[in-house]
Amino acid sequence: MKIKVLVVLILLVVAISPANAEEKVIKIGLLDGVEEVKLEAESGFELLNADDKEKLLSQSRYEISREDDYLSKDGNNNFKKEQILFRTAESDDLIEVNGQKYRGDIEILNSAAGLIVINHVKMSDYLASVVGSEVISSWPTEVLKAQAIVARTYALRNLNKYQSRGYNLSNTVKCQVYRGVSAETERTIKAVAETKGQVITYDDQLISAVYHSTAGGKTANSSTVWNGGSPYLKSVVSNDELSPHYSWQEEYTKDELEDILRANGLEISKLKGISLKGVGPSGRAKEVIIHAKNDEYIVNNSQIRDWLELKSTNFSIIGENILEFNQFDDSFDFDFNFSWLDQEYNLTPKQRYLFKGYGWGHGVGMSQWGAYQMTVKEGANYREILKHYYTDVEIGENKEDSGGIADEG
Secondary structure, eight states: OOEEEEEEEEOOOOOOOOOOTTSOEEEEEEEEEESEEEEEOTTOEEEEETTTOOEEOOEEEEEEEEOTTSEEETTEEEEOOSEEEEEESSTTOOEEETTEEESSEEEEEEETTEEEEEEEEEHHHHHHHHHHHHSOTTSOHHHHHHHHHHHHHHHHHTTTTTGGGTSSEESSTTSOOOOGGGGOOHHHHHHHHHTTTEEEEETTEEOOOOEESBOSEEOOOHHHHSSSOOTTOOOOEEOOTTSTTSEEEEEEEHHHHHHHHHHTTOOOSSEEEEEEEEEOTTSOEEEEEEEESSOEEEEEHHHHHHHHTOSBSOEEEEEEEEEEETTSOTTOOOOOOGGGGGSOOOEEEEEEEEEEEEOBBOOOSEEHHHHHHHHHHHOOOHHHHHHHHSTTOEEEEOOSOGGGOOSOO
């Protein structure tokens, strides 16, 4: 495969600004497996060979696509490379990737599955964006600080998560949401700076600093949601009624559920009912039992949540039968008229399942809306928030060079 570089505008080559020696970088996967990407920088780029930092021709805008095994300019062979690094000609300039602005450098890898686009970014810049992407930046400062420490801890613990793909973390909810400069504010930058280097540990090890939007009254034991448990990820009370996601409900007909279950590999003949198994102290079940005419299927509750696109695994199920007028559209509102009893109508039973739930997310670790409510209702500071949601942990400076990224700016 080759990467084709279509040059839109050529600028003069400008000297490369040296990287800030006081702060090392992490690699964030922005795109993985795409066919093309557009890059732009006002000051122009220094296009580098990512292996030996050889300086190549500088442009201000690139459209990069895959084409065999070399890079090309205007359809001509320039050099054979599998990866290139884009650095702005001026150190404080931003790089646009498909219209989204980022700090740092952009690396392009050519893989069998498509282009991999990676942002080389300073940890402090990354965290300022994550905080603004994960919570509302106008929230109380103590919440932003708590989120900054949780995000830093999560990042340092998971640096090798996507090592096989050439980067440390993704920019999605599979890791932490990262939206580049658009999510930064003065308040998120300040929250990161004022908690510089602080992480959460248990027995002198970085914890698995998971978090979610809303617990719905109580967080979950990690063992209820995932295989295995952590001593610091216990179920605790979470007062987060202020969240718009505190309670919710979804309704499915029997036919709709059967279609969804079959589409996900359960060969059921006829759905007879659904029940919960292994309900933990937070009200979340570990598994869901699908009762079918031909068999019973036990499915992880998180999997059911994904299949049905539910907000959380904290739900109960109500099954009921209703009578449906086949002559009328379901959305039609009318008053019952007793004269209709003299006429013949086709009434058929229609079974439906109502999922009544609480919270949004997996429910383990810190509830972001719970942290907000602890601050505005109880006046809690960031340490009290973190100590509440993570049991028996310590909060302090990161003393280890985890992946070479401990000394942040």
